[in-house]
Amino acid sequence: MEFLRDLWLFLKERKKYWLIPIIIVLFLLGLLIVFGGSSAVAPFVYTLF
């Protein structure tokens, strides 16, 4: 939670709200990459890239 608060404060200070959707999508894709290496979601990742 502290991380999300820090990230929000950072975006607010930098006024880079337009990065929020990119960050959300990247997090979702990133999570697939992180956890996809050795799991059932791996084929899904390969079709994405």
Added chain:
Amino acid sequence: MFTIGISAYYHDSAACILYNDEIIAAAHEERFTRKKHDSSFPINALKYCLDEAGIDISNVDNIVYYEKPFLKFERLLETYYHFAPAGIKSFVTAIPVWLREKLFIKDEIYSQLKKLGKFDKSKLKIYFSEHHLSHAASAYYPSGYDEAAILTIDGMGEWASASIAYGKDNKIQILKELHFPNSVGLLYSAFTYFTGFVVNSGEYKLMGLAPYGNPLDEQVEIFKNHIKTEIVEIKDDGSIKLNMKYFDFATGLKMIKTKKWEQLFGIKIRKPDEKLTQEYCNLALAIQEVTEEIILKMAAEAKSLTGSENLCIAGGVALNCVANSKILNAGIFKNIFVQPAAGDAGGALGAAFAFLHIHKNFPHKADYFDKMKGAFLGPKFSDNDVLKVARKYNATFRYFSDKEKLNEFIAGCIADGKVTGWFRGRMEYGPRALGARSILADARNPEMQKKLNLKIKFREGFRPFAPSVLIEDCKTYFDIDIPSPYMLFTAPVTQNRRKELPENYHNFDLTTKLYTLRSDIPAVTHCDFSARLQTVHKETNPDYHALISEFKRQTGYGVIVNTSFNVRGEPIVCTPDDAFRCFMRTEMDVLAMENFVFLKEEQNIDKKIFDENFKPD
């Protein structure tokens, strides 16, 4: 108030501890883990810093990390967004690392700190300084000046790759920045890569290679012209614009677009083990001169923006001592201080200082000497520690209870042509060995450069060695007007010491040039008569000063060769054990550790037990 500074997770991680504004300790993690340029969390360095301060982690007031990860992440995202869909390969490589580790550095630091003991998380806050502010602070606050222009230049921080700032009293104001992807550091690294050296560690080899370029050869001018018309646009204020058609680092996994470079310069990229032919020397000279031109313009801009007589420099490019000397000789500033740990390791120190003075408003006082304590900020070891190592390896040794007798003996060995490991006092902070973890030799010996490079350091034969000279004798050997205690300036050997060169000297190939006798101190005279000198001062380095003084008494020369105590690819030795193993692995003749002396000829130990493989850098 105790403040800890940390740099980690990119390259050259380090930690330091301040008590108010006094530097208690600072060290690179690589010296403890024995992994060169170690980027892991500096847990060993931190543990040492706490030991040296005599406190545990619960007594620390503040922890400061040397850059802002979110800001760097912002730059990455904007870059990928800007270049998309190009860069997908780099994105897939980089993002998982960020999502796993780098975005969560705060949590990671807290979890690492737990290994050092219990502490109250609500009291021990972690702060983040900007990368170039850390560099600027690392140069300004320890400099001893109470106002100064500050120039920081490196590969890349968050967004900035270079900055001009003004330090006055305890505040630093950033006046100008050069932003991604334009970077002097990355430009130099690109040439490091093209000439077959390793990026982030081979830059000083490229700098050492440049004087082998032939200044009379029109190829150098042609290369310079290609660089300035095709690769980089240099503006009057020293800012630059890289032509990204030639670079791959913004979106790819490599430094440059190799084919385009090969077409432009008409030479192939050099593989690391390939012979260094004259074209590569000429290219090294060309990029060195272009870099100097950029840095000089930046320094002039810093002067015009601040009007200060003092200049502080930091950032990895500040280790380019040839460029530093160009600023010095241009006479733009009266005084120049270069942070000895100018690279990212020094960011740890700067982060701590920036927090203390800017955030906590701690007063900053000018001082006659800089606050770096000669850069001797690392661990020291007792005679008993050395004795334990001697016993461990069943080594034969001599013990000198009288320092004068020890110096007399060691100076005699050096004068006899013996290569001597010198381990004494606190280890250096920064990449240079300054007489605490050094290999010493006779600068008068014409064979010494070859012997040291090939038999002791196992490194490229062309690389020059630095002299340590008594400050009071400096002008006897070198043309320089200021002290250079941290080996961050070069100076020409005085005219009267030089040998006359053959008329066609500039046309000689690298090896012939290398073995042409150039002065009466040939081991430290580079092929262009320059030397990257260290002035040795009684106040900051009394034992080393006494040794060179004794050498002078015996030989008449107040100058010796000083190179770092390590072999190629190995971090500089830290402990007596590291030093003894390095001594036994090489053809070093003598090892002086504190008051103990080990002679190679007297050791009856199987050398195989000291075999270690270090990845060449």
